Amino acid sequence: MVAKKPIDLTGLVATKGSAAPVADMPPRSPEPSGAGADMEANNVPLNFRVKAELRRRFRMFAAAHDLKLNELLRLAFDEYEKTHSQKTESTKNR
Numbered sequence: 001m002v003a004k005k006p007i008d009l010t011g012l013v014a015t016k017g018s019a020a021p022v023a024d025m026p027p028r029s030p031e032p033s034g035a036g037a038d039m040e041a042n043n044v045p046l047n048f049r050v051k052a053e054l055r056r057r058f059r060m061f062a063a064a065h066d067l068k069l070n071e072l073l074r075l076a077f078d079e080y081e082k083t084h085s086q087k088t089e090s091t092k093n094r
Contacts, residue, residue, distance in 0.1 A: 043070065 050058075062072040 046073075 058072065059069065061067075062069050065072070067075070
């Protein structure tokens with residue numbers, strides 16, 4: 001039986017500190033600043049359970065619209081609050 005030659009794999013793994021960026025790779029977007037950064041700094045955990053199907057739909061919708069999950073939740077709640085506040089106001093005025 002013929003012994004196999006060892007294969008040189010050193011070019012496949014970058015040595016720490018020696019990796020170079022790919023030429024056509026776009027730069028990272030700058031860190032958020034201003035109102036968005038302040039809002040994220042004030043975030044606190046919100047934990048609750050939902051059905052697996054709702055979780056999947058929520059995550060898929062957020063990804064399809066380039067939203068973070070907490071952004072989608074805030075937008076959805078803002079819209080819900082706006083529409084239901086109008087209904088509450090109209091019933092109070094009767």
